[in-house]
Each structure stands twice: as C-alpha cells, then as structure tokens.
Amino acid sequence: MTVTAVCAALVATTAVTAPAHAAEAGANRHSSGLILLNAENVHSIIPEALRDAVGVYDLLAEANPDDFGYAYASGGSVVVDVTTDAGAARLDAMRQGKALDTPAHDPMGKAAQAIADSQASVAGMPVVARRVSASRTVIERFKHELADVAYADPALAPAGIWQTEVQRDTGRVVVRLVKLTEAAAARIVELYGTEQVAVVEQANPDGNDDVGRLDDGWPFYGGARINAPAGSCTDAFSWNISSGVHGMLTAGHCAPNGGSVSTLHEYLGSITSGSRENYSSSGTVFLPGQTVYRGDMALAQVTSGKTSAARIYRGVYNSTWSVSVRSMWSRRAQRGDQYCTGGSYSGEICGWKVDFVSIDRYISGKWKRNIVVSYYRQGWCTRGGDSGGAVYTVNSDGNVAAKGIHNATYGGGSDAYGGALDPCSEVFTDIWDAYYGFPGTLKTQ
Amino acid sequence: MNRRGAFASALACAVAVTSLAGCGDSGLTSAELFGYQTVPESNQITVVYGARPGDKPGTAEVLEQGPAHVKVRVRYERSNQPQDDMLLRKQAVATLLAPLGERKVLNEAGVEIPRQ
Numbered sequence: 001m002t003v004t005a006v007c008a009a010l011v012a013t014t015a016v017t018a019p020a021h022a023a024e025a026g027a028n029r030h031s032s033g034l035i036l037l038n039a040e041n042v043h044s045i046i047p048e049a050l051r052d053a054v055g056v057y058d059l060l061a062e063a064n065p066d067d068f069g070y071a072y073a074s075g076g077s078v079v080v081d082v083t084t085d086a087g088a089a090r091l092d093a094m095r096q097g098k099a100l101d102t103p104a105h106d107p108m109g110k111a112a113q114a115i116a117d118s119q120a121s122v123a124g125m126p127v128v129a130r131r132v133s134a135s136r137t138v139i140e141r142f143k144h145e146l147a148d149v150a151y152a153d154p155a156l157a158p159a160g161i162w163q164t165e166v167q168r169d170t171g172r173v174v175v176r177l178v179k180l181t182e183a184a185a186a187r188i189v190e191l192y193g194t195e196q197v198a199v200v201e202q203a204n205p206d207g208n209d210d211v212g213r214l215d216d217g218w219p220f221y222g223g224a225r226i227n228a229p230a231g232s233c234t235d236a237f238s239w240n241i242s243s244g245v246h247g248m249l250t251a252g253h254c255a256p257n258g259g260s261v262s263t264l265h266e267y268l269g270s271i272t273s274g275s276r277e278n279y280s281s282s283g284t285v286f287l288p289g290q291t292v293y294r295g296d297m298a299l300a301q302v303t304s305g306k307t308s309a310a311r312i313y314r315g316v317y318n319s320t321w322s323v324s325v326r327s328m329w330s331r332r333a334q335r336g337d338q339y340c341t342g343g344s345y346s347g348e349i350c351g352w353k354v355d356f357v358s359i360d361r362y363i364s365g366k367w368k369r370n371i372v373v374s375y376y377r378q379g380w381c382t383r384g385g386d387s388g389g390a391v392y393t394v395n396s397d398g399n400v401a402a403k404g405i406h407n408a409t410y411g412g413g414s415d416a417y418g419g420a421l422d423p424c425s426e427v428f429t430d431i432w433d434a435y436y437g438f439p440g441t442l443k444t445q
Numbered sequence: 446m447n448r449r450g451a452f453a454s455a456l457a458c459a460v461a462v463t464s465l466a467g468c469g470d471s472g473l474t475s476a477e478l479f480g481y482q483t484v485p486e487s488n489q490i491t492v493v494y495g496a497r498p499g500d501k502p503g504t505a506e507v508l509e510q511g512p513a514h515v516k517v518r519v520r521y522e523r524s525n526q527p528q529d530d531m532l533l534r535k536q537a538v539a540t541l542l543a544p545l546g547e548r549k550v551l552n553e554a555g556v557e558i559p560r561q
Contacts, residue, residue, distance in 0.1 A: 232477075232495055232532040253529045343530070345477070363527040364498045384497040385477070387531035410527040414474045422525060 032185035033194035035172070039202045042167055042174050046073045053078045053125045056118040060094055061087075065136040070168035077126040081171065083135040095127050134171055142196065143173045149191070154398035157321050159184035167198065176200045212320035213313045213344040216263040218306035220248055221322050222390045223313035225344035226268065229259030234344040234389035235268075236405045237325060237431070238308035238443040239299060246302040246443075249434055250388030251407050252279030253296055253364075261300045269302040276301070278437065283366030287437050293360075293369035294437040295429025296407045298388070310443035312390045312400060316347035324399040325392075328442045332432045333357050333372045333403060339393050341406050341426060343386025346416070350394070352377055352426050363408045363427065370433065371407060374426045381412035381424030391428045402442055404428040473520040476503050478552045479534060480561035481517070483545045490539050490550070492519050493561055495532030499524040505539035514549040514557075515541060 028036040046054050050073045057080050061068030067090065069081025082088050143164045150161035160178030167174050173196065177184070180201050188197055211217055213234075216224035222237040233254035239247030248261070248268060255261065258273030271277050275288050277298035284293045302308050311322040333339075333354050340350035352374040360369045382389075391404035408427035411418045418424035435441065476494035483490050492505045503521035510516075519537045549557050 228531070230531060231534060232479075251529075251531070254531055345532075361527065364529040382530050384495060384500070384528070384530055385532040387529055406530060408527055409530045410525055412523070413525060414472050414523045416474070416523070425527070427527070 029194075030180060030185055030199065032182075032189050034180075034185055034188060035194070035198040036180075037167075037174065037198050037200050039176070039200050042165070042198075042200060044073065044169065047076070050076075050078055050125070052118070053122045053127075056122050057091070057094065057127065059118075060090060061136055064090060065140070067135070069130075069132045069134065069136050069139065069171055070166065072168040074128075074169060077128045079128045079130055079169070081132045081168075082129050083132055088129060091127070091129055094122065095125075097122075132171055139166055139171055139173065142192075146173055146175060146192075146197070151321070151323060152397050152399060153187060155183045155187035157323065157398060158315075160320065170198075172196060172198045174198045174200060176202050178202075211265070212318060213347075214318050215265045216313075217265045218268075218302070219309035220263065220268055220302065220306070221309055221311040221313055222248070222325070223322075223342040223344065224263050225385070226250065226254070226388070227262045227264070228254035228388070229261075229271075230254050230256060232385045233387045234342075234385065234406070235261075235263075235300070236388055236390045237312065237402050238310055239434070239438065239440050240443050241299070241301060241438075241440040245440075246306070246308040247438075247440060248300045248302060248308050249405055250298050250300060251296050251405055251429070252277040252284075252298045253366075253407070254388050255298050255300075256280055267303060269300045269306070271298050271300045276438065279366075281366070283363075284369035290437065292436070294433035295371045295405070296368050297405050297429045297434055297437065299434070299438045308443065310445040312342060312392070314342060314348050314394075314398075314400070317343070317345055319347065324445045325402055325443065326395060326399045327401045327444055328431050328435065329393070329401050329403045332430050333428075337393075337403075339374075339391055339403050340400075341382055341386065341389060341391055341428075343382050343389035343406060345383040345385035346380060349380055349382060351379065357430070361427065368407060368427065370430075372404060372428050372430055376423040377426070378418050378420065378423050381416045381418050382406060382409045382426060383416050391431075402431045404431045405434065472522065474500075474523040475553055476519040476521055477532060478517070478519065478558045480559045481550050482536075482561055486544055488541045488544055490515070490517065490541055490545055491536050492517055492539065493534055493536055494519040494521075496521050496535050497524065497528040497530065498533055499526055499528050503535060503537045505537035507539050507541060508553065509551075510541055510543075510548075512548070514551050515545065516551045516553065516555070518553040 054071050057071035067084040067087025071080045146164045151157045163176040165174050213224050226235050236249040241247040255271040256279040258271045260270050261268045278287050310325045313322050315321045337354040339352050342348045355375045356373045358370050389406040392400040406428050411422050411424040413422045479493045481492050501522035503519040505519045508516040
C-alpha cells in the first residue's frame with residue numbers, strides 16, 4: 001500500500017461530515033433562497049489551545065491551495081479541509097511531525113520553514129481531515145470575483161457590498177452588505193446559486209454611509225460636491241497629472257482665480273490660477289502656450305498624501321454608489337450623442353442629446369468658447385451647484401465613459417423641471433479639451 | 446358657459462399649463478441654506494443661501510419661531526436664462542420677534558443650519 005493510499009484511507013476514516021456551525025444551524029433564508037447570517041455568527045472563536053495548530057495547518061493549506069480548503073477549529077479538534085490525495089498525504093505527514101516537501105507556492109521558503117519549525121508543536125494534536133470538493137484556490141477566486149462585481153454590476157451596486165470573506169467551516173463566501181435589495185438577491189442567486197454564498201446585512205463600520213457625493217473623502221471620486229473658491233460646485237473625473245501626482249477635474253468658473261478646493265468632508269487640493277483653469281472675467285481664455293479655446297474647465301491638484309481614484313458617483317444627489325471610469329470617449333462629442341450628467345445637487349440625469357459642438361455662447365455675462373450644448377430636454381434640469389460635474393455615457397455593465405465637464409444650464413422655470421414651454425438645456429466642456437489642455441490623462445480602470 | 450363647463454375649462458387649462466411648463470411651478474425656488482449670521486441684541490438674522498449668478502435676489506422668511514428654534518427659508522426667482530450652474534453664496538435678511546439668543550436655526554426641512 002502506498003503512502004498516498006494510506007493517507008487517503010486515513011483521511012477517509014477520519015473524515016467527518018461538515019460540522020454543524022452555529023450559523024448553519026440557526027441560519028435564516030431570504031425569500032430568494034439565500035442564507036442570511038447574523039454578523040456575530042459568521043466565524044467561531046478558536047480555542048487558545050488550538051490556535052497555533054490551526055495556524056500551522058492553515059499555513060500548509062495556504063501553501064498548497066489546490067490540495068486544501070481551510071483549517072479551523074471544531075469540536076475540540078483542528079479540522080482541515082482536503083481536496084486531493086496529495087493534500088491528504090501532506091496533512092498526514094504533518095500530523096506525524098514530518099513535512100513531506102516544500103509547499104508548491106512558497107518562493108522564499110518561509111512557509112516551509114514555519115511548517116518545519118512547528119512540527120513538534122502540532123504533532124499529536126487532534127486533527128480531523130474533511131474531504132471537500134472546492135479547493136482554497138477556487139474559493140479565494142470566488143471571493144475576489146464577488147468583490148469585482150460588487151459595484152460593476154448595476155443590480156448589485158445599490159446593495160452596498162463592503163466585504164467578502166470565507167466562512168471557513170462551510171467554505172461559503174460571506175457577503176456583507178448594507179441592504180439586501182430584491183434585485184441584488186436575485187442577481188446573486190443567478191450568478192452563484194443559494195448554497196455557495198451567505199449574506200450578512202450590516203452597516204459598514206468603516207463609514208461607507210459617510211462617503212458619497214455629499215461627503216467624499218480620499219481617494220476622491222468624481223461627481224462629489226466641492227466647496228470651490230467661487231462657490232458650491234461638483235467635481236467631474238480623476239486625473240493622472242504625472243506619476244504620483246493626482247488630479248481632479250471641475251469647471252473653470254468654479255475657480256476663475258484658482259484657489260483651494262474641499263469636499264464637504266475634507267481638503268482636496270488646489271487649482272493653480274492661469275495654468276490649471278481657463279476662465280476669467282471675460283470667459284474662456286487660452287491656457288499658457290495654447291492657441292485653442294477649451295471650454296470652461298479646471299484641474300485641481302490633489303494635496304500630497306491623498307489620491308484620486310478612477311471612479312465617479314452615480315445615482316441621486318446624495319448617492320454613495322460609485323462606478324468605474326472605464327475610458328475617455330473615443331472621439332469628441334458629435335451632434336446626436338446621448339449622455340448623462342452627474343451633479344451633486346440634481347444627481348444623475350440622462351437623456352441629454354448633443355445639439356451643437358464647438359460653439360461660443362454668452363452665459364452669465366461671459367463668453368464660453370468651444371463648448372457643447374444640448375437643447376430642449378423635458379424633465380428635470382441640472383441645478384445650481386452641479387457645475388463641474390461629470391458628463392458621461394453608461395456602459396452596459398453600469399460603468400462609464402467620460403464625455404465632459406458640466407458647465408451651465410437654462411430652462412426649467414422655478415422648479416428646475418422642464419416642460420414644453422421651458423425645456424432644459426445643458427452646456428459642457430468636451431473631455432478631449434481637458435486631454436489637450438492639461439498635463440496628464442484621465443484616470444481609468 | 447355653465448358652472449360645470451367653466452370648471453372643466455379651468456381644469457383643462459391647468460393640466461395644459463402644468464404639462465407645458467413643468468409640474469408644481471409656483472414661481473419661486475426654495476434656496477439651499479448654508480448658514481446664518483446674527484448680531485447680539487438684534488432681531489435681525491442674515492441667512493446665507495446659494496443661488497446661481499443670474500437668479501433674482503432671494504427673500505428670507507421666518508416660518509416658525511419658538512423657545513428652542515426658529516425655522517427659516519429663502520425663496521428666489523430662478524432665472525431661465527443661460528447660467529453658470531454653480532451656487533454663489535448670497536445673503537438675505539429676516540426679522541425675528543426677539544433676538545435669536547441660543548436658539549437653533551432650522552431650514553424648511555427641519556435640519557439645523559450652522560452659524561457662520
């Protein structure tokens with residue numbers, strides 16, 4: 001009988017059924033079929049006497065992720081989930097105080113050394129092997145995949161997923177989210193079924209509720225409210241000024257003489273008069289060394305130690321939902337292009353359609369030059385304070401392509417709602433002008 | 446025209462105006478309030494509010510005044526002309542029955558606004 005066969009037999013004889021975790025026994029089911037857990041019941045306490053052993057066996061599992069699941073404590077024993085015969089053999093050797101070989105994923109040899117050093121301390125410890133089908137590699141990939149889609153999937157984004165983790169004794173990925181909406185539940189079930197995922201409804205203790213359009217902190221996102229030198233505005237998109245130097249776009253008329261910019265939460269950075277904004281008492285002016293007018297735009301340099309990220313807020317005026325900025329539009333705006341605006345006073349408004357490009361227009365007593373205008377939209381108009389906000393189109397995955405910087409509006413009467421007699425208009429600066437006019441490029445991800 | 450006919454005409458007119466000009470267009474816009482200023486012993490309160498460059502000057506109104514708080518709002522006529530879409534900080538003055546003292550100042554929605 002080979003060692004492997006012995007080990008396999010050993011594993012088989014010591015294998016137990018999945019331990020009845022407290023959360024499993026008391027789990028509730030959402031109407032979608034998803035398992036709902038209490039925040040306190042996701043993980044069991046590891047008895048101190050077993051903690052080192054669990055840690056060492058988990059090191060073995062981590063170094064051989066295709067052969068193992070996870071190590072944990074249950075019923076006074078260390079339980080190790082095993083997926084292959086090779087894993088079973090390694091576990092058995094470890095249990096007998098003899099590590100088989102260098103783990104597969106241990107380039108610096110540190111895991112091997114730690115395992116070797118711990119042989120004596122874990123030898124003789126009660127260890128139970130449990131055969132499972134999903135390896136650590138698979139489960140970890142699944143955990144990260146859920147994090148990837150959390151804000152990329154329009155059905156999941158409003159749920160506010162803020163943590164994904166593995167419940168080791170069940171091998172499930174646990175998703176902690178602010179609110180399990182019906183749409184999010186249905187989407188999770190559609191993607192992953194009802195048995196691989198469990199859900200915990202819980203406010204984000206790191207303050208997810210405190211960030212958003214109205215309380216943005218670094219890394220700064222576009223679409224948030226800012227206090228600019230000239231008044232209350234919104235920011236548009238994050239910008240890579242140069243390596244390690246981060247920026248944020250907004251409207252030039254929000255800082256016609258440059259100055260400091262803050263979100264409602266904290267200081268963001270500053271706009272250099274003349275070179276990082278192109279607006280003056282007469283309207284659009286040339287940026288230094290340039291001979292083309294570039295709308296109404298400004299670039300704030302994020303203060304040292306803080307960053308901006310390739311994301312913008314979408315949704316209502318106080319939304320905390322953000323999405324990735326995938327790209328800059330592949331060309332300048334053209335007549336007929338449809339787009340959305342995202343301001344911190346009016347929130348997201350879609351259904352705008354470009355009517356004029358590269359026009360000069362007299363607005364608020366100044367000439368805005370080479371701007372883009374959309375006329376005659378019925379419905380909600382943008383509002384004061386939306387200046388500098390993001391202009392974009394939405395991809396099929398809910399992420400966006402940057403199209404410009406919101407500047408001005410008219411119509412809508414006293415209620416900012418455009419009817420047939422007072423339809424809304426919208427004015428923006430093309431993102432390509434920021435590209436040509438400022439150093440650096442749009443941040444995308 | 447009988448009374449029923451007049452009512453029907455008025456209703457049709459109201460529906461048409463609403464659909465053409467947008468819903469709930471009362472003519473005045475309630476402003477975003479940034480804060481307030483007072484001078485000790487003065488009954489006047491200066492409300493700092495936001496409006497776009499071309500919007501008409503606002504009028505401050507005292508909606509409630511009790512022992513614990515006063516509730517204020519500022520309304521203005523929103524310009525239909527092309528406007529930079531930022532909110533400038535503007536001021537409007539209202540008169541209270543007594544100096545504000547330690548009372549809180551709330552906006553129309555009942556949210557406290559800061560002293561500036």
